[in-house]
Amino acid sequence: xxxxxxxxxxxxxxxxxxxxxxxxxxxxxxxxxxxxxxxxxxxxxxxxxxxxxxxxxxxxxxxxxxxxxxxxxxxxxxxxxxxxxxxxxxxxxxxxxxxxxxxxxxxxxxxxxxxxxxxxxxxxxxxxxxxxxxxxxxxxxxxxx
Numbered sequence: 001x002x003x004x005x006x007x008x009x010x011x012x013x014x015x016x017x018x019x020x021x022x023x024x025x026x027x028x029x030x031x032x033x034x035x036x037x038x039x040x041x042x043x044x045x046x047x048x049x050x051x052x053x054x055x056x057x058x059x060x061x062x063x064x065x066x067x068x069x070x071x072x073x074x075x076x077x078x079x080x081x082x083x084x085x086x087x088x089x090x091x092x093x094x095x096x097x098x099x100x101x102x103x104x105x106x107x108x109x110x111x112x113x114x115x116x117x118x119x120x121x122x123x124x125x126x127x128x129x130x131x132x133x134x135x136x137x138x139x140x141x142x143x144x145x
Contacts (some may be wrong), residue, residue: 001072003058005110015056015111019063024089028134030091034062038132041066042087050110050145051075057111063092065129069145076143084139090129096138097126105144 024030030038037060045053052069070086070141103123108116124142131137139145 001040001043002047003040005044005053005057007064014059014061017056018062019056019061022062022130024134030132030134034064035132037062038064038089042089043089048110053110055087063091065093067145072143072145076145088139089132090127090137090139091132091134093127093129095125096128097124097140098122099124099142103142107144118127 010038022030022034037055037058041053041055041058041064044058045051045066046067050068051068052065055062059110067088067090068086069084069088099122101123102120104120105118106116124140126140128136128138
């Protein structure tokens with residue numbers, strides 16, 4: 001199901017609220033509602049032609065991101081590593097490292113419809129999180145990814 005994406009002009013408070021950690025059941029699985037949310041986030045991201053989406057953008061205050069890693073790499077002109085799935089889903093992601101070198105990329109955001117601008121960010125970041133199967137996962141990425 002395609003979810004409505006919150007527009008920052010109408011929902012800034014919701015988009016800036018503190019997100020909640022995602023819990024797993026005793027048997028190490030995500031609850032059905034959370035699994036369905038992730039599927040809906042991927043569908044929504046693809047339907048909008050986006051390369052990434054965070055749960056707060058679809059009015060869910062949870063720490064979940066989905067990233068079309070293949071599309072990010074294609075836009076950057078690089079090959080996706082075999083160790084990264086696409087779409088990449090991270091639960092409770094945390095940025096654990098930032099390069100000192102900066103890079104500028106043109107970016108847009110589904111929550112700011114029709115707006116694109118050049119954004120200066122660290123050229124490389126390291127992000128740690130969990131897969132939907134509760135496996136630790138760390139990715140070091142640059143460019144749009």
